[in-house]
Amino acid sequence: MKVIYLDNNATTKVAPEVLDVMLPYFSEYYGNPSSMHSFGGDVAAKIKEARVQVAKLIGAEPDEIIFTSCGTESDSSAIRAALEVAGPGKNHIMASRVEHPAIKSLYENLAKKGYRVTFVPVDGAGRLDVDYLYQYLSDDTALVSLMWANNETGVIFPIEEVSQRIKEKGIFFHTDAVQAVGKLPIDISRTGVDMLSLSGHKLHAPKGVGVLYIRKGTKFSPFMIGGHQEHGRRGGTENVASIIGLGKAAELAKQHVDANDYARIAKLRDKLETSLLERVTNSMVNGDTEHRLPNTTSIAFEYVEGEAILLMMNEHGICASSGSACTSGSLEPSHVLRAMGVPFTAAHGSIRFSLSRYSTEEEIDFVIEKMPPIIERLRELSPFWKQEAEQAKR
Amino acid sequence: MWEYTDKVKDHFLNPRNAGVMDDADGVGEVGSIACGDALTFYFKLDENGKIKDATFQTFGCASAIASSSALTEIVKGLTLEEAKNVTNDDIAEYLGGLPKEKMHCSVMGREALEKAIACHLNEPEKEVDGQIVCECFGVTDNEIERVVTENKLETIEDVTSYVKAGGGCEKCHDSIQEIIDKVHGIERLPRKLPLKLNTLQKIKLIEESLEKEINPTLKKDAGYLELLDVDGNRVLVKFRGTCASCSKSDFTLKHYVESRLRELVSPDLVVEEVQL
CATH class of the missing domain: 3.90.1150.10 (Aspartate Aminotransferase, domain 1)
Known part of the structure; x- marks a missing residue:
C-alpha cells in the first residue's frame, strides 16, 4: 500500500541528497574529527562546513552553533545552563502553557526542585497572552522560554518582538524553534533570542542530531561535560554522519525557504x-x-x-x-x-x-x-x- | 502505536451489531464525551428470557468500539442471570487481550451491560455507588475496590488503566493507594514520625516496619529480612530465603530497605548486611 505521509511535524523523511552526503562517513571516512592526522582532520573540516550551513539557515555565526543529539537535549542544555549562570536569587522561570514536553516536563521537574514556574496562557486561537507574560515578569525571573511555532496547531508566537522586550529587561530568552526552522524565514540576529533549539529530523535530516544556538557573548555552562568538542560546550565524540547530513538538510531548507x-x-x-x-x-x-x-x-x-x-x-x-x-x-x-x-x-x-x-x-x-x-x-x-x-x- | 490483536482490529473495522435498537428490553448508558469514551448498550429478550439480540453505539477509540462489539456477541443466547456474570476480563479475553492501558474499555462494556440489566429489571438507578474518589473521571471508592479485587490490581497505574481513576489531576493517588492496600490487607504505618526517638523506640519502630511493611513485600519473592542489631544509626540485617542467594540482593534490596526505613523511622539510618 502506498503511504501518504502527512505527519511531518512528528518526523520527516531524510532527503535523498542528505543521505548521499552522509553515507561515506559511515564507511570510508570514519576518522575522529579530534584526531591529529588528516584522516580525522578531513572529517573535522566537513563538520565545520555543516556548522556554516546550519548557521546560514537561521542567520547566525558558525561559532554560535553547537551540535547536540536532539531537540530535547538542546532544550535541556539551554534551560539548565541559563539557570546555572543566572546567579543566586533568580528563582522564577516562565514558558507558555502549550510548550512541547521537552520544556513542559522539564519545567514541572524544576518546579518540584523549588523553582517558581509561571505558564503563560494562550487564547482560544492558541495565541500567546503577551500582556500576561510581561505582567508576571519579576526581579527574580531568570528566564523565559517560548516555542517559536506550536507542533500541534502550527500557531506562531511573535518571538522577534517578545524576545527583544525580554532582553531589554536583562532576562534570558530561549526559544524551542524545532517546528519553525526550515519552514519560516528566520534571522536570529534581528531578535533578542539568547538560545535556540532545533532538531534535524524535522527538516529532512536524520533522527539523533540537533542544534543549540548560543548567541555570542552569552554565558554558558555545559550539560554534557567531557572532551573539548564543540569548544567544550558539549562533550562527546560527534555524530559525524548525521551532523554532515544536517548541514546539507539546512542548505536545502534555506533554498526552499528563500524560493x-x-x-x-x-x-x-x-x-x-x-x-x-x-x-x-x-x-x-x-x-x-x-x-x-x-x-x-x-x-x-x-x-x-x-x-x-x-x-x-x-x-x-x-x-x-x-x-x-x-x-x-x-x-x-x-x-x-x-x-x-x-x-x-x-x-x-x-x-x-x-x-x-x-x-x-x-x-x-x-x-x-x-x-x-x-x-x-x-x-x-x-x-x-x-x-x-x-x-x-x- | 498500540499493539492490538487481529481480533480487536477486526471488531473495530467490522463492528458486529452496531446501531440503535428501538424496541429494546434493556438499555445501559455509560461514559461521557468529556471522558473520551461512551457506550450505549441495548438488548432484546426472546420468549425464554434469553438475550436474543444486542446492539451498541460507541464513541471512543478502536478498543472501545471493539469491546462493545465483542460484548454484544458474548451476551447473545445468555439468560440475564448468566449475563450478570460476564466480567470485563471475559470481554478482553474474547478479543485476545487488550493493551493494559485500554482495559477501561472492557470495564465500560461490563458497566453498560449491568446498567441495561438493571434497567430491564426496573431496579432503581443507583445514585452514586459510594464516595467519589477521582473527581476528574467521577470514579467512586466502591468501583475502585471492585476492579482492584476482581482483576487483582496492585498499583495506582493499574487502577488508572482499568477505570481511569487517577488519570487526571492525580490528587486522588493517596486515596487510591489506600483502597489497594485495604483490598490486599496491607497495613501502612502512620507517616508522622515522632521528632526524637530514643534507642528503644527506634528499635521497636524498625522491627514494626520490617514486620508490617518490608517483609510482606519481600515475601512476594520468597525472602525475608532478619534484624540482628541496631547500633546507633546502623541497622544490621541478614537476608534470608531466596533473597540471600539472589544476586540483586546486594544493591536493590539494601537500597529498598534503607529508603523505606529512612522514610518510616529516621532519615539517618544506614542499612548494613551482615555476612555470617
Whole structure:
C-alpha cells in the first residue's frame, strides 16, 4: 500500500541528497574529527562546513552553533545552563502553557526542585497572552522560554518582538524553534533570542542530531561535560554522519525557504483544510489560521474519537496524528488543545495534518476523498452524533 | 502505536451489531464525551428470557468500539442471570487481550451491560455507588475496590488503566493507594514520625516496619529480612530465603530497605548486611 505521509511535524523523511552526503562517513571516512592526522582532520573540516550551513539557515555565526543529539537535549542544555549562570536569587522561570514536553516536563521537574514556574496562557486561537507574560515578569525571573511555532496547531508566537522586550529587561530568552526552522524565514540576529533549539529530523535530516544556538557573548555552562568538542560546550565524540547530513538538510531548507516554496505547500494545506471543512459537517480548525506554519492544520471532527479516525486512515495508508487522549496513553486530550479551551466534543476528535515539500496534490486529493466517509462511519457508531443531528433538525 | 490483536482490529473495522435498537428490553448508558469514551448498550429478550439480540453505539477509540462489539456477541443466547456474570476480563479475553492501558474499555462494556440489566429489571438507578474518589473521571471508592479485587490490581497505574481513576489531576493517588492496600490487607504505618526517638523506640519502630511493611513485600519473592542489631544509626540485617542467594540482593534490596526505613523511622539510618 502506498503511504501518504502527512505527519511531518512528528518526523520527516531524510532527503535523498542528505543521505548521499552522509553515507561515506559511515564507511570510508570514519576518522575522529579530534584526531591529529588528516584522516580525522578531513572529517573535522566537513563538520565545520555543516556548522556554516546550519548557521546560514537561521542567520547566525558558525561559532554560535553547537551540535547536540536532539531537540530535547538542546532544550535541556539551554534551560539548565541559563539557570546555572543566572546567579543566586533568580528563582522564577516562565514558558507558555502549550510548550512541547521537552520544556513542559522539564519545567514541572524544576518546579518540584523549588523553582517558581509561571505558564503563560494562550487564547482560544492558541495565541500567546503577551500582556500576561510581561505582567508576571519579576526581579527574580531568570528566564523565559517560548516555542517559536506550536507542533500541534502550527500557531506562531511573535518571538522577534517578545524576545527583544525580554532582553531589554536583562532576562534570558530561549526559544524551542524545532517546528519553525526550515519552514519560516528566520534571522536570529534581528531578535533578542539568547538560545535556540532545533532538531534535524524535522527538516529532512536524520533522527539523533540537533542544534543549540548560543548567541555570542552569552554565558554558558555545559550539560554534557567531557572532551573539548564543540569548544567544550558539549562533550562527546560527534555524530559525524548525521551532523554532515544536517548541514546539507539546512542548505536545502534555506533554498526552499528563500524560493518561497512553502507558499506551494501552504496552498496544498489550504486546499485540504477547506475541502474537508466543506465536506464534513461539525468540523473546525483549531488555532489561529493567520499566524500559522504553512504546512500544518489541526482539524477537529466533533463527536468522534481521534484514535479511531487515525486507525481508519491507516487502513488507507494515510499517516497523521491526533490530539486525542487515547493515542498518547494518557486519559486527557492534549494539553495544547486544553490550554486553548477547545471543547471536549472537538478535542477528542482532533487530527493534525502536517505536510512537507514532498507532499503532492494527488496525495491531498486522495485524503480529501477518503476522510469524509471515515468520519461518517464513526459518527454512525457514536451515540452522541444522533442526538446532535436530532437537535440540529429542531 | 498500540499493539492490538487481529481480533480487536477486526471488531473495530467490522463492528458486529452496531446501531440503535428501538424496541429494546434493556438499555445501559455509560461514559461521557468529556471522558473520551461512551457506550450505549441495548438488548432484546426472546420468549425464554434469553438475550436474543444486542446492539451498541460507541464513541471512543478502536478498543472501545471493539469491546462493545465483542460484548454484544458474548451476551447473545445468555439468560440475564448468566449475563450478570460476564466480567470485563471475559470481554478482553474474547478479543485476545487488550493493551493494559485500554482495559477501561472492557470495564465500560461490563458497566453498560449491568446498567441495561438493571434497567430491564426496573431496579432503581443507583445514585452514586459510594464516595467519589477521582473527581476528574467521577470514579467512586466502591468501583475502585471492585476492579482492584476482581482483576487483582496492585498499583495506582493499574487502577488508572482499568477505570481511569487517577488519570487526571492525580490528587486522588493517596486515596487510591489506600483502597489497594485495604483490598490486599496491607497495613501502612502512620507517616508522622515522632521528632526524637530514643534507642528503644527506634528499635521497636524498625522491627514494626520490617514486620508490617518490608517483609510482606519481600515475601512476594520468597525472602525475608532478619534484624540482628541496631547500633546507633546502623541497622544490621541478614537476608534470608531466596533473597540471600539472589544476586540483586546486594544493591536493590539494601537500597529498598534503607529508603523505606529512612522514610518510616529516621532519615539517618544506614542499612548494613551482615555476612555470617
